[in-house]
Amino acid sequence: xxxxxxxxxxxxxxxxxxxxxxxxxxxxxxxxxxxxxxxxxxxxxxxxxxxxxxxxxxxxxxxxxxxxxxxxxxxxxxxxxxxxxxxxxxxxxxxxxxxxxxxxxxxxxxxxxxxxxxxxxxxxxxxxxxxxxxxxxxxxxxxxxxxxxxxxxxxxxxxxxxxxxxxxxxxxxxxxxxxxxxxxxxxxxxxxxxxxxxxxxxxxxxxxxxxxxxxxxxxxxxxxxxxxxxx
Amino acid sequence: xxxxxxxxxxxxxxxxxxxxxxxxxxxxxxxxxxxxxxxxxxxxxxxxxxxxxxxxxxxxxxxxxxxxxxxxxxxxxxxxxxxxxxxxxxxxxxxxxxxxxxxxxxxxxxxxxxxxxxxxxxxxxxxxxxxxxxxxxxxxxxxxxxxxxxxxxxxxxxxxxxxxxxxxxxxxxxxxxxxxxxxxxxxxxxxxxxxxxxxxxxxxxxxxxxxxxxxxxxxxxxxxxxxxxxxxxxxxxxxxxxxxxxxxxxxxxxxxxxxxxxxxxxxxxxxxxxxxxxxxxxxxx
Numbered sequence: 179x180x181x182x183x184x185x186x187x188x189x190x191x192x193x194x195x196x197x198x199x200x201x202x203x204x205x206x207x208x209x210x211x212x213x214x215x216x217x218x219x220x221x222x223x224x225x226x227x228x229x230x231x232x233x234x235x236x237x238x239x240x241x242x243x244x245x246x247x248x249x250x251x252x253x254x255x256x257x258x259x260x261x262x263x264x265x266x267x268x269x270x271x272x273x274x275x276x277x278x279x280x281x282x283x284x285x286x287x288x289x290x291x292x293x294x295x296x297x298x299x300x301x302x303x304x305x306x307x308x309x310x311x312x313x314x315x316x317x318x319x320x321x322x323x324x325x326x327x328x329x330x331x332x333x334x335x336x337x338x339x340x341x342x343x344x345x346x347x348x349x350x351x352x353x354x355x356x357x358x359x360x361x362x363x364x365x366x367x368x369x370x371x372x373x374x375x376x377x378x379x380x381x382x383x384x385x386x387x388x389x390x391x392x393x394x395x396x397x398x399x400x401x402x403x404x405x406x407x408x409x
Numbered sequence: 410x411x412x413x414x415x416x417x418x419x420x421x422x423x424x425x426x427x428x429x430x431x432x433x434x435x436x437x438x439x440x441x442x443x444x445x446x447x448x449x450x451x452x453x454x455x456x457x458x459x460x461x462x463x464x465x466x467x468x469x470x471x472x473x474x475x476x477x478x479x480x481x482x483x484x485x486x487x488x489x490x491x492x493x494x495x496x497x498x499x500x501x502x503x504x505x506x507x508x509x510x511x512x513x514x515x516x517x518x519x520x521x522x523x524x525x526x527x528x529x530x531x532x533x534x535x536x537x538x539x540x541x542x543x544x545x546x547x548x549x550x551x552x553x554x555x556x557x558x559x560x561x562x563x564x565x566x567x568x569x570x571x572x573x574x575x576x577x578x579x580x581x582x583x584x585x586x587x588x589x590x591x592x593x594x595x596x597x598x599x600x601x602x603x604x605x606x607x608x609x610x611x612x613x614x615x616x617x618x619x620x621x622x623x624x625x626x627x628x629x630x631x632x633x634x635x636x637x638x639x640x641x642x643x644x645x646x647x648x649x650x651x652x653x654x655x656x657x658x659x660x661x662x663x664x665x666x667x668x669x670x671x672x673x674x675x676x677x678x679x680x681x682x683x684x685x686x687x688x689x690x691x692x693x694x
Contacts, residue, residue: 299582299589
């Protein structure tokens, strides 16, 4: 079971409950329609990891790394100190695509949604560093939407297999975000088959599905992030 | 009085129509005479009549006919084997056909392509001839100054919009990237990395290793239909074949590269190949 530490203790049980069937080396698929809190959930997952002393890799594909910091700031989750300490590695896939000239720094790497090999090279470099830093770490890919838009779907699936293998080797926990309806149903099915744990967000409840079975929790989004609604 | 010349009074429209007919007739005759001289190989006479025909076309304000004369002038230069001049005339004709949206435009475009191909073939034949003249040298025994060729190859590489751009990656990092590209079957990246690895080996003068990388890259670039990159690989392979003394394969690769660059509409790249060939075969400009 992954221990998820949150800033507010009452939220901890909720997340522990969702992740109780996940183990190091697993791939978790967070999916659902747009605007249901998938990315906020990831920010929360990232921040809880950092607060709990677990380093993290965050691959930001739908917006730039600066936007990631800004969006997290809206919830009072400040990334900057963790970036400076080298506790979080960020791979930014969009800034270069937007034509901005940027250079890699220690823990901030730039790649491109059109260059999946380069992305995987940087994932490899980051996971090796994180593994050296801590025996436990998390890797989040948010999200597949733009990656699917720029690449053949089967290539993206092969990328995910390689991503999963890389995270598993290093005994990390991988999270991948997918917006439903952005690819063909057959590709969506293949995505589901790759995941060890699936978390389906629909705006009201999170449905967790793994080999251990299914369960769900009701949730809402507040200025403190995704919170469960106690029934 | 002038009316008497025609015996009866006609309308202004009749006269203008008649004048037009006379011009058209004159134009046809001038073109036929030019054709007659061209058939006999009397190029200057042919040009003289074509120039007269051009003036008539201008007088008639008929752009289609102007283009036809320029096309014919190009034919005269083509017959004289002055291909560059011929291409200039054909291009002028093409411009006019394009400006009036003439159906002859596409035909002209094809003709220019064909003549450009012919030009490349002639240049290659000249290279062969030059090599024949120095037949006391065996190909492969030439002293090739690779250091002079490498900057040209770098310029060629700089023209590529490579999928994979590891600016200062080590060989180990590149090999890791190659493994990843192969694992996820990212053929475009795999080919680009092979090209980079081949280039590094080539610059280290490890030509056998470079050859292996380039052959694999060639196969993948053919599959992904990346003509510019494939052309660049062909140039490297051509040089390696040349260094190995296999002149036939070398020329075949250079020819392929020129065709690929032409298809990619990159004459500058073709020019670089010609420079490389001049350096290899020691031909002065």
